[in-house]
Amino acid sequence: MILLAALGRRLVTAVPILFVVSMLLFAALRVLPVDPAAMSMPPNATKDEIEAARREMGLDRPLPEQYVLWLGRAARGDFGRSIHHRRDAGKLVAEALPGTIELAMAAMVVASGLGLGGGLLLFMLRGRRMEPVAETATTLMMSVPEFLWALLFIFVFGVALQAMPFTGRLDPGMKLPGITGFLLLDSVLAGRPDILWSAMVHLLLPAVALGLAFAPPIMRVLRASLIDTYHEDYIRQARLRGISEGRILLRHALKNAILPTLTLMGVQFGFLFGGSLLVEVIYSFPGMGNLMVDAVRNADLPIIQVVGLAYCVVVLVINSLVDGLYLVLNPRLRPR
Amino acid sequence: MARISRRTLLQTGAIGPLGAAFPAFAAETDSVTIGWPSDVTSWDPNQRFTPDAHSIMKAVFDQPLDQDANLKLVPGLITKWEMAADARALTLDFRDDVTFHDGSRMTAEDFRWTFFERIKAGHKVDIAQSMRKVTDIEVISPTRAIMRFDSPAPTVPVWLAFLGSFLVPKAYMEKVGVEAFARAPVGTGPYKLVEHQMNARIVLERNEAYWGPKPKMKRVTIEIIKDPSARVAAVQSGQVDITINVPVREVTRLKALPALTADLTPVTKVILLQVRNDEGFADPNIRLAAHHAIDKKALSNAFYAGAAVPLSVLGVPGSPGYLDDYGFAFDPEQAKQLLAKSGFSVDRPARIRMASTNGQFPSDYDIARAIVQMWKKVGIEAELEVIEYAKYFELNRGGKLPETTLYTFDNATGDPEIYTGYLLNPKLPFSPWKDMTLGQKVIDQFNVADEKARIAGWLALNREASEIGAAMPLLQSVLTVVRKKTLAVVPYRNGWVLPQAMAWD
Numbered sequence: 001m002i003l004l005a006a007l008g009r010r011l012v013t014a015v016p017i018l019f020v021v022s023m024l025l026f027a028a029l030r031v032l033p034v035d036p037a038a039m040s041m042p043p044n045a046t047k048d049e050i051e052a053a054r055r056e057m058g059l060d061r062p063l064p065e066q067y068v069l070w071l072g073r074a075a076r077g078d079f080g081r082s083i084h085h086r087r088d089a090g091k092l093v094a095e096a097l098p099g100t101i102e103l104a105m106a107a108m109v110v111a112s113g114l115g116l117g118g119g120l121l122l123f124m125l126r127g128r129r130m131e132p133v134a135e136t137a138t139t140l141m142m143s144v145p146e147f148l149w150a151l152l153f154i155f156v157f158g159v160a161l162q163a164m165p166f167t168g169r170l171d172p173g174m175k176l177p178g179i180t181g182f183l184l185l186d187s188v189l190a191g192r193p194d195i196l197w198s199a200m201v202h203l204l205l206p207a208v209a210l211g212l213a214f215a216p217p218i219m220r221v222l223r224a225s226l227i228d229t230y231h232e233d234y235i236r237q238a239r240l241r242g243i244s245e246g247r248i249l250l251r252h253a254l255k256n257a258i259l260p261t262l263t264l265m266g267v268q269f270g271f272l273f274g275g276s277l278l279v280e281v282i283y284s285f286p287g288m289g290n291l292m293v294d295a296v297r298n299a300d301l302p303i304i305q306v307v308g309l310a311y312c313v314v315v316l317v318i319n320s321l322v323d324g325l326y327l328v329l330n331p332r333l334r335p336r
Numbered sequence: 337m338a339r340i341s342r343r344t345l346l347q348t349g350a351i352g353p354l355g356a357a358f359p360a361f362a363a364e365t366d367s368v369t370i371g372w373p374s375d376v377t378s379w380d381p382n383q384r385f386t387p388d389a390h391s392i393m394k395a396v397f398d399q400p401l402d403q404d405a406n407l408k409l410v411p412g413l414i415t416k417w418e419m420a421a422d423a424r425a426l427t428l429d430f431r432d433d434v435t436f437h438d439g440s441r442m443t444a445e446d447f448r449w450t451f452f453e454r455i456k457a458g459h460k461v462d463i464a465q466s467m468r469k470v471t472d473i474e475v476i477s478p479t480r481a482i483m484r485f486d487s488p489a490p491t492v493p494v495w496l497a498f499l500g501s502f503l504v505p506k507a508y509m510e511k512v513g514v515e516a517f518a519r520a521p522v523g524t525g526p527y528k529l530v531e532h533q534m535n536a537r538i539v540l541e542r543n544e545a546y547w548g549p550k551p552k553m554k555r556v557t558i559e560i561i562k563d564p565s566a567r568v569a570a571v572q573s574g575q576v577d578i579t580i581n582v583p584v585r586e587v588t589r590l591k592a593l594p595a596l597t598a599d600l601t602p603v604t605k606v607i608l609l610q611v612r613n614d615e616g617f618a619d620p621n622i623r624l625a626a627h628h629a630i631d632k633k634a635l636s637n638a639f640y641a642g643a644a645v646p647l648s649v650l651g652v653p654g655s656p657g658y659l660d661d662y663g664f665a666f667d668p669e670q671a672k673q674l675l676a677k678s679g680f681s682v683d684r685p686a687r688i689r690m691a692s693t694n695g696q697f698p699s700d701y702d703i704a705r706a707i708v709q710m711w712k713k714v715g716i717e718a719e720l721e722v723i724e725y726a727k728y729f730e731l732n733r734g735g736k737l738p739e740t741t742l743y744t745f746d747n748a749t750g751d752p753e754i755y756t757g758y759l760l761n762p763k764l765p766f767s768p769w770k771d772m773t774l775g776q777k778v779i780d781q782f783n784v785a786d787e788k789a790r791i792a793g794w795l796a797l798n799r800e801a802s803e804i805g806a807a808m809p810l811l812q813s814v815l816t817v818v819r820k821k822t823l824a825v826v827p828y829r830n831g832w833v834l835p836q837a838m839a840w841d
Contacts, residue, residue, distance in 0.1 A: 033730050033736075034726045034727050034730050039729070041462075042385045042466070044758065045764075046763050046764060047733070085378055086378060086383055158573045158575070159572050162573050167536075167537075167559045167566070167570060168533065168536040281562050284566065286533055286535040286536040291535065293562070296724075297725070
């Protein structure tokens with residue numbers, strides 16, 4: 001109930017945020033020195049034909065008028081047609097979105113697992129001889145961007161060991177079940193364990209590459225948070241009561257220390273969602289990142305606009321969920 | 337006792353069980369997996385001009401006319417074509433044994449639908465621009481049609497073998513509509529589309545009822561791999577059998593591997609400097625000096641392993657507009673003399689701006705930087721800026737391109753009209769050269785009906801453009817192809833890599 005109420009409040013505030021983001025996106029894209037009308041025409045189109053296309057696309061009208069027209073259509077679910085694909089931009093993004101969400105969630109699982117596990121390990125190694133080694137390792141992990149991990153994994157697991165596939169979402173010969181677009185879910189719904197296995201294996205390298213790059217901040221924040229928590233009186237009292245160190249860490253300290261980490265993980269998911277762009281291109285993973293790269297290259301403004309809004313929506317939803325979870329875990333923050 | 341290598345140990349260890357799950361790596365004798373750098377924009381083949389996807393389109397659809405590996409126009413769905421003396425009518429004879437993938441027979445009515453009726457019906461197709469002179473297509477019989485034009489259209493046969501010119505079935509498209517057609521396309525080509533996962537994979541299956549030579553490969557899988565490093569990894573690991581457009585520096589390395597071979601093939605794509613006729617380039621001495629100062633051979637050696645042919649005119653060797661007997665010399669001393677005539681020297685350099693893309697084609701930005709250094713040695717100081725390819729047209733439209741821009745232009749037909757006629761036509765969006773003295777000659781040349789006079793005119797214009805510094809052609813671009821040694825593929829001079837032209841040894 002608390003979670004639902006928090007979600008409701010968040011979603012209400014999300015509407016004006018979305019409105020502002022859509023306005024900023026629209027304005028930013030229209031002032032870019034690119035010519036969507038020229039990009040929509042073949043190379044042998046004359047200047048007159050390009051001018052005609054510009055009028056047809058409404059690009060000759062004042063910017064506020066263009067925005068109002070776009071907003072009116074967007075409210076009806078019409079986000080315009082892709083210049084490059086000449087297809088409904090909303091549908092194209094809707095087709096690509098599940099893949100990216102799936103990848104981002106898998107990467108978040110990796111980042112959370114590594115981040116929380118690593119954070120606990122770093123905390124337990126504090127003051128020991130291995131502490132500098134562990135700190136150096138996290139610094140190293142943090143210094144390597146996700147696209148470099150992606151290339152490195154391709155080299156090691158794809159080329160050197162030839163053990164892992166690194167293109168697409170499925171093995172050749174397997175067809176997408178095409179139910180929801182979320183391949184892992186679809187393969188379960190379709191009762192196809194072979195597709196589920198193939199999809200998981202194809203997801204592994206990109207998800208780990210993406211997750212590895214986002215795990216170190218979680219490790220560090222959890223460690224710092226645990227160190228703060230260990231200065232609290234209740235930890236000392238737990239020790240005096242003879243509770244084991246392991247139990248104190250996992251049952252008492254972690255419960256409180258995880259709250260700031262959770263906030264960070266929410267923020268991280270937003271970054272991770274955006275960070276999937278290069279990883280998707282490198283792994284030929286058909287998601288929004290791949291769509292966005294083409295859209296930028298072709299000045300496909302309707303696509304860029306919808307993708308930008310989709311990122312905004314996903315980040316808002318995730319942040320709302322994290323905030324709700326925060327309330328569930330920390331009763332002191334609940335409204336009295 | 338059998339020895340176990342470290343590699344085997346690793347593969348059969350933690351990763352080994354996963355590796356065992358991928359038997360798909362192994363090549364079969366009647367199937368091929370291709371690593372391709374870009375996806376198909378739309379399966380309505382008339383809709384967009386997409387040179388990068390042309391080879392894939394040619395697998396599913398047929399063109400009315402075809403080109404052989406040496407750019408020569410050859411029969412396709414059309415067996416015979418005859419242009420009227422005034423180039424205002426083109427009589428076409430079609431094959432009578434062609435069926436679409438849905439089993440329906442291809443006739444001249446389908447040709448009329450594709451190149452006339454659907455344009456008039458308002459379908460948003462790029463061929464509306466290439467067929468803009470068509471006033472009607474008269475269907476004489478199922479195997480004969482006459483195209484009529486409002487002005488001389490001598491290059492229409494060339495366009496029938498060029499971008500976007502693929503025959504689509506009238507009955508099926510009218511029945512299902514354009515959107516549904518693009519989801520489930522029907523062509524007459526050697527392959528049928530089985531599956532398309534956007535930005536990931538295309539699967540084709542041989543059309544057993546194909547009218548032409550039966551392709552060797554029964555199944556073709558095209559993996560869309562946009563990242564060049566990933567394409568290199570894919571072919572090296574055996575996940576694909578062949579790939580294209582890998583970095584030139586990788587070609588030598590991959591060629592040395594026992595299972596692979598690699599080719600650097602000069603193609604119809606040209607790399608050039610597009611120039612303005614005003615601002616810092618208003619003075620022809622500076623333009624010509626800039627051209628004389630560029631060591632094109634050195635650029636080819638440095639960035640294309642010497643395989644890119646230095647060019648002096650807007651055309652490639654073997655194409656009709658190429659001048660075998662003309663060369664624009666690399667001559668830094670002459671460049672210095674020309675600059676001196678205009679009062680410039682190394683100590684008092686002429687100042688210009690230059691634009692280049694970064695990553696639009698292999699080594700583009702590095703080539704631009706090398707040219708800037710070459711110019712510096714003779715007395716031209718160029719300020720280099722990076723632009724997105726998409727920005728080029730907008731900047732040109734607003735007259736905001738710098739004095740010169742490093743540019744690349746592909747023309748699979750090799751026809752001079754599509755090189756010079758486009759790159760130097762002030763009415764088209766490519767040309768920053770706005771001077772109408774040359775511009776009007778270029779525009780007039782489009783209407784020359786007689787083929788000999790037409791080619792002679794373009795040859796003269798090509799020479800003039802280089803001599804006045806309106807064009808600075810640099811190199812004939814190369815296509816890099818890396819493939820398994822046992823996989824043969826026909827090398828087309830226009831860069832086509834056709835699945836139907838592949839076979840295992």
